[in-house]
Amino acid sequence: MAVLRAVVEAVPDALAVAGADGRLLMANGAFAALAGGADDTEVVEILARQSRDGADGMRLRDLDEAARRGEAGEILVALVNDAAGSPTVGGTRPVSRVVVARPFPGGGGLRGMVEWRVRSGGAIPVPGHHPWRDLWDLAPLGVMLVDGAGTLLRVNLTLADWLGHTREMLEDGSRHLRDLLSTPPLGELFPERLAGMAEVELAAARAAPLRASVQHVAPSSGGSLIFLGDLTRETAREEELRRAEQRFQRFFEFAPTGFAFLDGEFRLAECNPTFLAMANVRLGDVQGESIATLFQQEHRANLLARLGDVLDGRSQAGTPVEARLGGGAGPVVHVYSRRFDGDDDGDRGLILHLVDMTAQKNLEAQFVQSQKMQAIGQLAGGVAHDFNNLLTAMIGFCDLLLLRHKPGDQSFSDIMQIKQNANRAANLVRQLLAFSRQQTLQPRVLSITDVLAELSNLLRRLIGENIELRMLHGRDTGLVRVDQGQLEQVIINLAVNARDAMPKGGRLTIVTGNLHTTEPIRHETEEMPPGDYVVVEVIDTGIGIPPENLQRIFEPFFSTKEVGSGTGLGLSTVYGIVRQTGGFVFVESKPGEGAKFSIHLPRLDEKALAQAAPAEESKDKGAADLTGMGIVLLVEDEDAVRVFGARALRNKGYTVLEARSGEEALDLLQGERGGDVDLIVSDVVMPQMDGPTMIEQVRRFRPDVKVIFISGYAEDRFRHSLKDGAVVDFLPKPFSLKQLATKVKEVMEGPPRTVG
Numbered sequence: 001m002a003v004l005r006a007v008v009e010a011v012p013d014a015l016a017v018a019g020a021d022g023r024l025l026m027a028n029g030a031f032a033a034l035a036g037g038a039d040d041t042e043v044v045e046i047l048a049r050q051s052r053d054g055a056d057g058m059r060l061r062d063l064d065e066a067a068r069r070g071e072a073g074e075i076l077v078a079l080v081n082d083a084a085g086s087p088t089v090g091g092t093r094p095v096s097r098v099v100v101a102r103p104f105p106g107g108g109g110l111r112g113m114v115e116w117r118v119r120s121g122g123a124i125p126v127p128g129h130h131p132w133r134d135l136w137d138l139a140p141l142g143v144m145l146v147d148g149a150g151t152l153l154r155v156n157l158t159l160a161d162w163l164g165h166t167r168e169m170l171e172d173g174s175r176h177l178r179d180l181l182s183t184p185p186l187g188e189l190f191p192e193r194l195a196g197m198a199e200v201e202l203a204a205a206r207a208a209p210l211r212a213s214v215q216h217v218a219p220s221s222g223g224s225l226i227f228l229g230d231l232t233r234e235t236a237r238e239e240e241l242r243r244a245e246q247r248f249q250r251f252f253e254f255a256p257t258g259f260a261f262l263d264g265e266f267r268l269a270e271c272n273p274t275f276l277a278m279a280n281v282r283l284g285d286v287q288g289e290s291i292a293t294l295f296q297q298e299h300r301a302n303l304l305a306r307l308g309d310v311l312d313g314r315s316q317a318g319t320p321v322e323a324r325l326g327g328g329a330g331p332v333v334h335v336y337s338r339r340f341d342g343d344d345d346g347d348r349g350l351i352l353h354l355v356d357m358t359a360q361k362n363l364e365a366q367f368v369q370s371q372k373m374q375a376i377g378q379l380a381g382g383v384a385h386d387f388n389n390l391l392t393a394m395i396g397f398c399d400l401l402l403l404r405h406k407p408g409d410q411s412f413s414d415i416m417q418i419k420q421n422a423n424r425a426a427n428l429v430r431q432l433l434a435f436s437r438q439q440t441l442q443p444r445v446l447s448i449t450d451v452l453a454e455l456s457n458l459l460r461r462l463i464g465e466n467i468e469l470r471m472l473h474g475r476d477t478g479l480v481r482v483d484q485g486q487l488e489q490v491i492i493n494l495a496v497n498a499r500d501a502m503p504k505g506g507r508l509t510i511v512t513g514n515l516h517t518t519e520p521i522r523h524e525t526e527e528m529p530p531g532d533y534v535v536v537e538v539i540d541t542g543i544g545i546p547p548e549n550l551q552r553i554f555e556p557f558f559s560t561k562e563v564g565s566g567t568g569l570g571l572s573t574v575y576g577i578v579r580q581t582g583g584f585v586f587v588e589s590k591p592g593e594g595a596k597f598s599i600h601l602p603r604l605d606e607k608a609l610a611q612a613a614p615a616e617e618s619k620d621k622g623a624a625d626l627t628g629m630g631i632v633l634l635v636e637d638e639d640a641v642r643v644f645g646a647r648a649l650r651n652k653g654y655t656v657l658e659a660r661s662g663e664e665a666l667d668l669l670q671g672e673r674g675g676d677v678d679l680i681v682s683d684v685v686m687p688q689m690d691g692p693t694m695i696e697q698v699r700r701f702r703p704d705v706k707v708i709f710i711s712g713y714a715e716d717r718f719r720h721s722l723k724d725g726a727v728v729d730f731l732p733k734p735f736s737l738k739q740l741a742t743k744v745k746e747v748m749e750g751p752p753r754t755v756g
Contacts, residue, residue, distance in 0.1 A: 006218055006225050007136045007143055007156075013119040018043040020112030022064065034079070034118060043116050047099060050079040063101045067114045072102035079118070142212065142228035150177035150189050153223055162212075162230065164205030182209040191217055191224035199231065258333070258354030266291050266307055269349065278333060278354055279325050291352070296330065299323035303335060310337045311350055322357070331358040387425070388712030388733035389638045394422040396644035399737035403651070426734050443481045443581070445604065448512050448534055449473050455488055459495050459508075466505035467498075474513030478534045478603035486577045493574050494538040494597050501542025501595065511537040514603065523586045532603040533583075539596045545589035553587065626741040627653045630748050631673070634658050635665040635682040635691070636710070641733075645681065648737045649744060662689030669698060677705060679748055681731075684711035695728065706747050710735070 008015060014031035016024055022042040027035070035046040044064040048057040056077040066073050079097050100117040104110040136143065142159030146152055152175040160167045163180065177194065178184040182203040185193070194200070195217035202210040211231040218225045252259060258275030260268060267288055276283060279294045286293070291307075292300040303323050309315035320334035336353040398419040405411045452471060460469050491510075498508050515535050521528045545553065554575040574597075578585045582602050589595035632654045636642035639660075646656045657677065659665035665682070668674060680698070682691040695707055707728040731743045 007139060010141065010143070010216060010218070010225070010227050011139055013117050016043050016046075016116040018064075018114045018116060022068075022114075025113070031116075031118065043114070047077070047079070047116070047118070051077050060099065063099065064114070067101040067103050068112065070103050072100075074098055074100040141215065142230070144180075144226050144228075145223050146177055146191055146226065147223040148190070150191065151175070152177065152180070159228065162204060162210055163202060179203070191226060194226060200228070202228075256356075258352075258356075260291065260352040260354070262291055262307070262350040262352060264311065264348050266304065266350070268294075275354060278331055278356060280330070294326055296324045296326060306335075307337055307350060311339055311348070313339070320355070331356050332361050333357060386712075389641055391422050391426050391734035393638070393640035393644055395419060395426070395734050395736050396641070396648060396740075398422065400644065400647060400651075403737075422734075443483050445479050445481050446484055446487070447477065447479055448487075448536060448601075449477050451484060451487060452491065452510060452512065452536075455491060459492070462492065462495055463499045463508055467502055468507045470507060470509045472509065472511045474511075476514070477512050478514055478532065480534050480601040481604055482581050482601060483577075486581070490574045490577050490599065491536070491538070493571065497571060498538060498540035498542060498595070501540055501544075506541035506594075509537075509539040511535075511539065515600065523584075526584055526586065528584045528600060532605070533600040534603045536599040536601070537596055538599075539594065541594045544591040544593050545587070545595055546591055554585075626738065626745055628745045628748055629653055630678040631655045631657065631676050632744065633665060633668065633677045633680045633682075635660075635662065635680065635686070635694070637661060637683060637686045641683075644737075645740060648740055652741050652744075654744070662686055662691065662694035665694055666697060669702065674702075677702075679706045679708065679744065681708045681710060681744070684709050684713065706750075708743060708747055 008028045011028065012030065014028065014034045016027040016031045019025045022044060023040045024043050024046065034050060044060050048060050051057050051060065056075075059075050060077065063073050063075055075098070077097060077099055097118050100115075100119070102115055104113045104115065137157040139156060139158060142162055143156045144152060144159055145154035151173065152170055153173075155167055155170045157167060160170055163170065169175075176189075177191070178189045180202055181189075182201045185197075194214060197214050199211060199213055202212050204210050212228040213231050214226070215229045216225075216227040218227075252272050255272060255274060258272065258278050260271040260275050263269050268286055268291055270287075271283065279286070281294065292304055295303055303321055306315065306321045320336050322332065322334055324330050324332050333354045334357050336355070338351045338353075339348065340351055341348045398415050401415045402412070402419075405415055452473075456469070456471060463469060495508060502508075513535050515533045516531075517528075517533075518530050520530055553571050575585055578599055578601070584600045586598045586600075587595060588598070632649055634642055634645050634649070634656055636645065636658075637660055642658055642660070646658050649656050657668060657673065659668055662682075665680070669677060680695070682694065684691040691709055691711075698705060708731055709728055710731045710733055712733040729743065729747050731740065735743075
């Protein structure tokens with residue numbers, strides 16, 4: 001019994017046995033310490049007294065009743081003292097412990113007895129025989145009894161299982177303590193010597209050597225009791241912990257987010273490589289320094305105020321602070337902060353997460369810029385439309401006056417001055433439409449080389465004698481389909497812009513060539529799809545463009561020139577013409593190193609060229625005789641334009657019917673003279689019913705009527721609203737008397753137009 005008592009006392013759990021009446025029969029020292037002394041009180045009452053929660057007391061009684069019915073069980077309760085009998089801090093904060101109750105199997109004197117155990121986790125196997133023998137065999141420790149010479153006398157089943165032998169083999173009297181160790185020490189091995197070892201390696205028969213800790217060596221009447229703990233699970237836990245730390249270290253080091261740990265004074269304690277890369281610093285240079293020194297001056301106060309609020313609990317974590325790291329080109333980051341508390345009140349700090357927002361900020365700025373450009377384009381298009389109506393009337397009435405005032409007339413020069421200024425205004429409007437990509441283009445198949453050759457003399461006069469002009473043409477430069485006048489305008493604008501960037505002289509180089517790309521080419525916010533392109537590069541040796549202006553040079557009215565030196569529409573016109581043609585324009589520049597503008601125009605393939613060739617063969621022929629006959633319906637809501645157009649056509653011999661709106665035109669066409677109308681000349685944009693809508697209704701009862709649309713907007717603006725097969729002609733505003741008469745006669749004498 002002394003051996004069993006030693007085993008029971010060596011078990012770290014609090015153990016107790018209750019009789020059939022529930023009263024305490026026996027307990028080890030741990031249970032006595034927990035209970036504050038062992039008496040014959042009911043065990044469940046002893047445990048209930050140690051519980052601070054009334055609900056736990058009820059659960060303990062339910063557990064006791066279940067054990068008496070023969071059902072083993074366990075519950076988790078909060079006890080004032082721990083399982084070793086040591087009171088918690090101040091004796092006021094309970095500790096969670098597992099309480100196990102199980103009945104003893106068998107009959108006789110064991111009937112009704114219950115074993116109680118208080119431990120910190122794990123279920124307890126149900127023994128099969130005498131309780132103290134079961135405690136000896138099923139203890140979580142390996143236990144053996146050896147004599148003074150180290151001969152093995154007794155072992156428990158736990159140790160026998162570790163070693164892979166039966167108990168009978170180990171207790172046959174032939175085994176020595178040395179036989180149990182895989183690497184026994186030199187010399188005699190006595191129990192007392194084993195007590196000086198913290199760790200040993202057992203020679204297991206069925207597995208690899210087992211690491212065990214020597215927990216206790218106790219003298220006994222029969223020899224020495226040696227208690228061993230299994231280190232295998234502990235080693236596995238240590239290895240898993242090491243791997244977890246390694247995984248965390250990898251997450252910490254390779255995360256795309258910057259991590260930093262700050263002390264309570266906001267000094268940098270530790271950070272990951274991503275953080276150092278964002279700040280462009282070395283750890284040794286900034287460790288121990290205030291985190292504020294890594295940010296730009298204007299962002300420091302706001303950042304420190306935010307960190308102070310989080311550290312003191314005045315602000316919740318989760319809302320980031322936007323700041324820019326040091327240096328003029330430092331990245332913009334969102335700083336997330338969270339407080340952490342250490343083991344004592346003085347050990348606290350902050351964990352920072354830095355997310356690089358530079359790319360997103362650039363995209364946001366580009367999106368705002370594109371919206372602004374779109375809004376300006378819409379405004380420019382609307383203004384241009386209204387101006388075109390005014391200019392059409394001015395130019396038209398000048399033409400009517402010139403019919404009565406010949407070159408010898410005193411008023412002739414005054415009228416010509418008015419008309420010339422109106423034409424200058426019309427050119428300015430065309431620039432606005434080019435920027436907004438709403439101008440009417442007349443594309444033709446052209447060779448870039450031929451266009452530049454014709455333009456070279458004009459360019460030399462424009463740039464002056466102190467600037468050298470060089471033209472380098474690539475071999476077999478492809479053909480493009482563009483409006484020649486607009487392309488010349490693009491080259492002239494770029495040449496003039498280069499001239500102004502070289503006030504002291506320099507060199508202007510124009511290079512042409514072909515480009516074939518199978519991958520998209522991205523430049524700033526523009527992405528050019530793969531394909532074949534003809535490239536025109538305009539390169540100067542001027543003062544260059546500052547980086548802050550590169551994003552704005554294509555904006556209308558943006559200019560770095562002195563007031564009165566330019567309209568600010570030159571480069572915006574270039575951009576609008578090239579993009580409306582289906583091309584792309586890119587710019588590269590550095591201050592003091594000049595600038596290069598690259599124009600990429602889609603190159604025509606042989607099939608497209610063959611389709612375009614017949615159209616190119618026809619040349620515009622000015623009609624010598626602009627008079628004609630027939631009935632024309634003129635639909636225009638702008639009175640001045642309608643009056644001029646009606647007078648001009650009547651002077652050429654046509655019968656003109658006038659309508660101020662689409663509704664009025666429909667009423668007239670459905671009247672007595674409606675069936676005699678040969679041609680409808682209609683504005684596109686009108687109040688209530690626009691031109692395309694009106695013509696769609698007219699086609700229902702007059703499918704053969706010919707139509708000319710007039711508008712200050714581009715032709716493409718209304719083409720999409722016409723039904724498939726609808727054939728109409730177009731005359732852009734502003735137009736002169738001759739242009740109107742020529743177009744009307746061309747359509748009137750042309751073939752019939754029907755809906756296909």
